Amino acid sequence: MKYRRMLQSHNYVRILSTVAFLMVATVISMIFLLVFIKAGNNLNLSFFLEKPSGFPIGSEGGVFPAIVGSLAFTLIASVSASILALIVALYLEFYCSNERFGEAIRVTIGVIAGIPSIILGLFGYSFLVVYLGFGISLLSGGLVLGLMIFPYIEIKFERIFRDVNEMYKISTYALGVNTGYYIVHIILPVAWRNMVSTISLASSLAMGATAPILLTGAVFYAKAPKSIFSPAMALPLHLYNLVGENISIENAFATAGVLLILLVALNLITWSFSYSGEGR
Amino acid sequence: MNIYDYADKIAHRISRIVVLTTFLILVLIFLFILNESLSFLGSGFSDTILSVSWRPLSKNPSFGMLPMILGTLYIGFFATLLALPVSLGCASFISCQVRGRLKYLMLSMMDMLAGIPSVVYGLLGFYTVVKMLESTGLMAAGESIFAAIITLSVMLIPYMASSYVKAFEEVELMYGFQTRALGVSKWYSMTHLVIVHTKGHILTGYMLALSRALGETMAVMMVIGNSPILPKLFGKGITLSGLIALEMSGAQLDSLHYQSLYTAGIILLAFLLLINLLIRKIESWVKSNEI
Amino acid sequence: MVIDIRNLTTYYDSQKVLDDISFKIRKNRITSVIGPSGCGKTTLLMTLSGLVNKVPHFSMQGEIEYRKKTFTKDNLGELIGRTGFVFQQPLAFPLSIEKNMIFATKYAGIEKSERERIAVEKLKEVNLWEEVKDNLKMKASRLSGGQQQRLCIARALTMYPDVLLLDEPCSALDVKNTAIIEKMLVELKKDYTIIVVTHNLSQAKRISDEIVFVNEGKIVESGTCAGIFNDPVEQETKDYLSGNFG
Numbered sequence: 001m002k003y004r005r006m007l008q009s010h011n012y013v014r015i016l017s018t019v020a021f022l023m024v025a026t027v028i029s030m031i032f033l034l035v036f037i038k039a040g041n042n043l044n045l046s047f048f049l050e051k052p053s054g055f056p057i058g059s060e061g062g063v064f065p066a067i068v069g070s071l072a073f074t075l076i077a078s079v080s081a082s083i084l085a086l087i088v089a090l091y092l093e094f095y096c097s098n099e100r101f102g103e104a105i106r107v108t109i110g111v112i113a114g115i116p117s118i119i120l121g122l123f124g125y126s127f128l129v130v131y132l133g134f135g136i137s138l139l140s141g142g143l144v145l146g147l148m149i150f151p152y153i154e155i156k157f158e159r160i161f162r163d164v165n166e167m168y169k170i171s172t173y174a175l176g177v178n179t180g181y182y183i184v185h186i187i188l189p190v191a192w193r194n195m196v197s198t199i200s201l202a203s204s205l206a207m208g209a210t211a212p213i214l215l216t217g218a219v220f221y222a223k224a225p226k227s228i229f230s231p232a233m234a235l236p237l238h239l240y241n242l243v244g245e246n247i248s249i250e251n252a253f254a255t256a257g258v259l260l261i262l263l264v265a266l267n268l269i270t271w272s273f274s275y276s277g278e279g280r
Numbered sequence: 281m282n283i284y285d286y287a288d289k290i291a292h293r294i295s296r297i298v299v300l301t302t303f304l305i306l307v308l309i310f311l312f313i314l315n316e317s318l319s320f321l322g323s324g325f326s327d328t329i330l331s332v333s334w335r336p337l338s339k340n341p342s343f344g345m346l347p348m349i350l351g352t353l354y355i356g357f358f359a360t361l362l363a364l365p366v367s368l369g370c371a372s373f374i375s376c377q378v379r380g381r382l383k384y385l386m387l388s389m390m391d392m393l394a395g396i397p398s399v400v401y402g403l404l405g406f407y408t409v410v411k412m413l414e415s416t417g418l419m420a421a422g423e424s425i426f427a428a429i430i431t432l433s434v435m436l437i438p439y440m441a442s443s444y445v446k447a448f449e450e451v452e453l454m455y456g457f458q459t460r461a462l463g464v465s466k467w468y469s470m471t472h473l474v475i476v477h478t479k480g481h482i483l484t485g486y487m488l489a490l491s492r493a494l495g496e497t498m499a500v501m502m503v504i505g506n507s508p509i510l511p512k513l514f515g516k517g518i519t520l521s522g523l524i525a526l527e528m529s530g531a532q533l534d535s536l537h538y539q540s541l542y543t544a545g546i547i548l549l550a551f552l553l554l555i556n557l558l559i560r561k562i563e564s565w566v567k568s569n570e571i
Numbered sequence: 572m573v574i575d576i577r578n579l580t581t582y583y584d585s586q587k588v589l590d591d592i593s594f595k596i597r598k599n600r601i602t603s604v605i606g607p608s609g610c611g612k613t614t615l616l617m618t619l620s621g622l623v624n625k626v627p628h629f630s631m632q633g634e635i636e637y638r639k640k641t642f643t644k645d646n647l648g649e650l651i652g653r654t655g656f657v658f659q660q661p662l663a664f665p666l667s668i669e670k671n672m673i674f675a676t677k678y679a680g681i682e683k684s685e686r687e688r689i690a691v692e693k694l695k696e697v698n699l700w701e702e703v704k705d706n707l708k709m710k711a712s713r714l715s716g717g718q719q720q721r722l723c724i725a726r727a728l729t730m731y732p733d734v735l736l737l738d739e740p741c742s743a744l745d746v747k748n749t750a751i752i753e754k755m756l757v758e759l760k761k762d763y764t765i766i767v768v769t770h771n772l773s774q775a776k777r778i779s780d781e782i783v784f785v786n787e788g789k790i791v792e793s794g795t796c797a798g799i800f801n802d803p804v805e806q807e808t809k810d811y812l813s814g815n816f817g
Contacts, residue, residue: 016369119313
């Protein structure tokens with residue numbers, strides 16, 4: 001009797017799942033150990049603050065211009081994407097009275113979300129760089145990155161707004177108050193924490209993306225950018241170049257370390273905003 | 281009429297116009313990419329797409345994209361097929377065996393892993409899988425389709441697993457008490473209720489991962505070797521997105537080479553739209569069958 | 572009398588919810604609308620408040636006369652804000668107590684000092700002032716259910732409505748808080764006309780002056796509290812009051 005119970009299918013599932021989990025856990029912890037051990041040797045303050053140097057360039061020195069460039073790209077991307085996403089999400093959730101129009105917008109956003117980043121890069125190149133004449137620049141790259149994270153932010157914003165108690169809406173209307181007042185005084189105060197955390201999560205996506213800026217804004221070597229029309233370096237592309245051109249695997253790991261530190265910082269912001277406040 | 285009413289009216293009008301720009305963006309994307317590729321398709325070299333020889337710059341150019349198309353599909357399918365069982369197992373383990381704070385911690389770890397940039401995965405794939413393949417001496421250069429599949433599936437596992445955990449938790453929340461009341465174990469209800477009930481979600485999660493895999497550029501590009509030859513497990517290969525990323529900077533504006541890269545983009549986009557359509561079909565099918 | 576309802580019919584999509592209702596509501600009285608679940612009581616209240624237009628799928632016919640002005644489906648929205656509405660579930664806005672109380676008056680463009688005066692006055696009217704006067708900056712969601720419900724009533728009163736509409740105001744509360752609110756409603760009726768929807772018959776008996784009995788979208792019987800409870804005319808009313816259905 002006992003043995004028959006042991007041989008039931010769910011126990012096989014249990015064993016196999018445990019094996020899968022242990023496998024993944026091992027691989028993941030090894031990945032982290034590897035990055036930090038390899039990066040640790042080269043990761044010091046001067047790596048953050050110096051320009052890349054040596055021959056071929058990048059084999060010595062630091063990544064300062066790439067840090068500045070990455071931050072600038074990310075800032076442009078998250079500002080442009082958040083503004084657009086906020087307006088679209090507010091409209092769809094509170095103003096749109098035509099259900100089919102709303103559905104059409106949602107499908108559109110879904111399709112944009114499904115376009116791979118390299119294709120957005122292609123579009124950015126022919127539209128922003130060539131057609132509008134922005135050139136290979138921070139602005140072009142930032143806008144393409146913004147386009148990449150826009151659907152993500154919009155969909156999350158809409159969900160955040162929908163999660164605010166539906167009864168507030170009818171209760172505020174009962175007081176004779178209109179939609180705009182309701183949004184400003186109830187929705188935004190309730191939802192802003194989650195909105196900030198969404199934006200910072202999306203920024204971390206933008207900061208790590210390479211393919212869109214490869215064609216539109218990032219270059220192999222540049223000084224720290226002066227205006228939004230100048231091209232810039234970016235950490236992920238710098239990392240790719242160090243590996244792809246076989247320049248310095250040690251510096252590649254150190255660059256990866258810098259990138260991960262920045263991402264962890266963004267994740268901490270996300271975390272502190274979404275969980276430090278009162279639960280809804 | 282007070283000031284708030286004016287503000288509301290203006291906000292309403294402006295937001296409607298802004299919302300229309302999302303349509304405009306999508307139209308522009310398709311217009312610009314189609315525009316470039318249509319001039320390629322009309323150039324007389326379009327029939328060379330289905331050959332295996334990629335010589336865009338020679339006197340007698342040929343734009344064979346079969347290696348890239350097959351390479352993209354080969355890597356996408358095998359990487360997702362490898363990642364599927366592992367992430368299912370991982371997700372079941374987390375939702376059955378792990379509780380409270382630890383579960384929360386693991387889920388945040390999963391989300392964080394899914395957010396690690398693909399170049400970092402590429403670097404790790406290069407440093408581990410590729411170097412390992414080289415050290416076994418089987419191949420002169422370790423960059424291969426095999427390395428790409430391993431790297432890509434490691435990238436996809438956290439993404440798939442975290443979406444599966446969320447689906448499992450939902451079912452658990454709905455039926456958990458009732459199954460516990462019947463005296464069966466968590467694993468029993470996982471095997472016989474939860475996985476069966478969420479099979480639609482598992483399928484859409486798989487398809488989403490597939491579309492990510494097909495579009496993935498950097499990580500794959502760093503470990504695959506990038507030679508335009510037909511895919512073999514332990515040979516070099518190339519993907520559509522890798523081709524675009526590698527050659528765009530060298531392609532002259534408005535040349536056939538340049539336009540052919542946009543055509544590669546359209547082919548990739550066509551695959552992804554097909555998958556997107558399938559996902560919608562599956563979702564509506566699941567909805568109509570669940571109730 | 573303040574409100575005169577004539578031939579009111581409301582639909583949810585194409586389904587009739589209220590069917591050709593006509594009755595009058597008298598000033599400074601508590602009128603209780605009673606009836607089994609799903610009979611259309613809440614819809615009646617929503618229509619009187621003007622909110623029915625804000626809810627998808629609803630439409631109405633007929634007219635409501637209120638202070639010598641006639642409202643039909645086209646201008647029903649103007650009623651919003653003239654009537655105070657209190658919902659079944661106590662739901663303070665996720666703001667401080669103070670901000671909850673000035674929420675609507677700020678919108679209406681009333682001056683700051685005046686807003687604050689109204690807030691204090693209304694909190695006193697619902698007997699909440701003594702309990703909260705020391706921590707007005709506290710999040711209102713930390714108040715207990717009963718306090719939140721009184722806050723909701725006070726909040727509705729800040730707009731100086733003549734009519735106060737309450738939809739099952741005590742069904743989510745315990746006995747003690749119910750008693751507090753019932754006592755307060757009786758005190759409030761000297762200033763306001765109060766309409767309460769309830770399916771708690773003993774509560775209706777305790778507080779109301781007038782009773783309207785609604786069933787399946789129609790008014791079966793209406794009259795004074797004592798009249799309905801002691802001497803109902805219709806057989807249907809007798810059956811409902813004696814617990815044979817509902």
